[in-house]
Amino acid sequence: MIPVKISEEAIKEVRNIMENKNIPDGYGLRVGVRGGGGCSAAGMNYILGFDKPKNTDKTFEVDGIPVYIDKGHVMYVIGMEVRFHNGNDAKGFVFVNPEIEKELN
Structure with missing residues (x-):
């Protein structure tokens, strides 16, 4: 099971890219x-890009797309x-925490 969900629209755009x-x-x-410091995820910046797998990665597949996440992340x-x-207003990828989104709605 992949720890992060990737929406259908995001998969289409990744495939397009x-x-x-x-x-x-x-x-x-x-x-x-990428790092905010401390032990809280509140200061974290999420990253998304294209890369080759590394020895420290967990590898997943989502709709035929390889997804790499460093074990520490x-x-x-x-x-x-x-x-x-x-x-x-904008175009791009965003990271959303569905649990927080539920609380705000």
């Missing part, structure tokens, strides 16, 4: 965090969802 932006063979989608992305927003 991989097919049209010359992402090399052997690369997959890297999901992770897994605990910070559990339960998160990657979505693709394509609106008039």
Whole structure:
């Protein structure tokens, strides 16, 4: 089971990028965090990109797309969802915590 959910719209956009932006063979989608310090995920910045697998990764597959998450990052992305927003105001990938989203609604 993959620790992070990737929405259908996000999968379509990842596939589009991989097919049209010359992402090399052997690369997959890297999901992770970059550092805020401390032991809380509150200061974390989520990252998304294309990369080759590393020895420290857990590897997953979502709709035929390889997904790499560094073993040290897994605990910070559990339960998160990657979505693709394509609106008039902005376009891009966003990380959403569905549990917090439920509380706000």
